[in-house]
Amino acid sequence: MSLFDQLQDRLMRYLLSMGLSASDGEEVIQEAFLALFLHLQRGKPRHNLRGWVFQVSHNLALKQRNATLRNRQTLVEYDRMAAENFFVDEAPNPEDRMAGDERRVRLRNVWRALPEQDRRCLGLRAEGLTYREIAQVLDMSLGAVSLSLGRSLARFARADGR
Amino acid sequence: MPTPDSHLTDQDLLLAADGELPPDRAIEVTAHLSQCWLCRSHKQEMEQAIVDFIRLHRGDLDPLLPPAAGPRAILKARLAEVASGCETRANRWFPAIEWKQAAAALLLGAMFVAGYHFRPRAHLSPQISSPEPSLTPGAVAFVSREQVCKSTLTKNRAVPASVRRKVFEEYGISGAEPRAYEVDYLISPALGGADDIRNLWPQSYAATAWNAYVKDSLEDRLRELVCSGQLDLASAQRDISSDWIAAYRKYFHTDRPPAIGKSE
Numbered sequence: 001m002s003l004f005d006q007l008q009d010r011l012m013r014y015l016l017s018m019g020l021s022a023s024d025g026e027e028v029i030q031e032a033f034l035a036l037f038l039h040l041q042r043g044k045p046r047h048n049l050r051g052w053v054f055q056v057s058h059n060l061a062l063k064q065r066n067a068t069l070r071n072r073q074t075l076v077e078y079d080r081m082a083a084e085n086f087f088v089d090e091a092p093n094p095e096d097r098m099a100g101d102e103r104r105v106r107l108r109n110v111w112r113a114l115p116e117q118d119r120r121c122l123g124l125r126a127e128g129l130t131y132r133e134i135a136q137v138l139d140m141s142l143g144a145v146s147l148s149l150g151r152s153l154a155r156f157a158r159a160d161g162r
Numbered sequence: 163m164p165t166p167d168s169h170l171t172d173q174d175l176l177l178a179a180d181g182e183l184p185p186d187r188a189i190e191v192t193a194h195l196s197q198c199w200l201c202r203s204h205k206q207e208m209e210q211a212i213v214d215f216i217r218l219h220r221g222d223l224d225p226l227l228p229p230a231a232g233p234r235a236i237l238k239a240r241l242a243e244v245a246s247g248c249e250t251r252a253n254r255w256f257p258a259i260e261w262k263q264a265a266a267a268l269l270l271g272a273m274f275v276a277g278y279h280f281r282p283r284a285h286l287s288p289q290i291s292s293p294e295p296s297l298t299p300g301a302v303a304f305v306s307r308e309q310v311c312k313s314t315l316t317k318n319r320a321v322p323a324s325v326r327r328k329v330f331e332e333y334g335i336s337g338a339e340p341r342a343y344e345v346d347y348l349i350s351p352a353l354g355g356a357d358d359i360r361n362l363w364p365q366s367y368a369a370t371a372w373n374a375y376v377k378d379s380l381e382d383r384l385r386e387l388v389c390s391g392q393l394d395l396a397s398a399q400r401d402i403s404s405d406w407i408a409a410y411r412k413y414f415h416t417d418r419p420p421a422i423g424k425s426e
Contacts, residue, residue, distance in 0.1 A: 013223045156211035
């Protein structure tokens, strides 16, 4: 349970950023930890359990996503769901502007414009995963992870005209 | 790799910031940064971008996080349930035998006693592609074609854990096996299927040709035909519930499903 306590919020943030609802995210996390229990019970490797749980959660979330897509929602609509989870107050209202929140909106727009895989890399890195773990979860090479993160951060840096 | 006089790449700076550079390269990068103001300012920009992203990420997603206590308690109960399920199978009179082996041994013994005359159960055929008609004949809700086509709720409702357990029990799936199956609706709610155990069956995750993804595409196709007026709802429900594989062949005019898998 201590691993669950450590990872629950991190996993949920990642799943929300993938476009899952909080209730679907909870179910995915439960299933992932039940799978972990069986994994350990069968005497399977105990190294890098964090990466393992993220990988299983990611795959279950994709399955959930397929379930959504099969009901004739398009990828574009799914991306919109992911964006809505992330951008709670997408449209800048006058108060935001008065509070000098335009920069935040600009950064949100950068995130929205990123390719899905780049958003996932960034989301996993933000939750503390190493490049090796990210590569494992997303089935990418280490080089591809590093390029993706570099590309995304460069876009964030440019958002301020830096 | 840059020459001593060339500047560091974004990738070098990022890998250095993340502690992901090989030790030799890390020394070179540190040495270069100590001499190069341009690369140091570039590194600072990169780190500021990380700070910006983290603030955005946490600021927007943290308010959506559900309270932790509920899911924790549920998981604890589910783990206890799984553990006790496994324990009952781990025969205490045969401590050296793993519970799975013990179950297999018991099964073989039962087959021997029955003289191999019984019909194979689901747990002997782990890759279930079709439901057992006596257990899952299909069930429909009292909805019209108009209601089905007007409904925006096309996503299958989650099956409660207690009902899932009951389905597995009926199909003779126990122990660790349930993890290998998805409890699926035979007639999907998007086609007027009911929330009824007679409409639920364990579909194997194992990659067979006739897998859940292929069935999903049939469900989509049938709904399309029903809603465009080319097929009546009752026929669609009858075809998918009597033999969904035959229905796939009929409505897709093919004997073989495309290779549809988990990878999007």
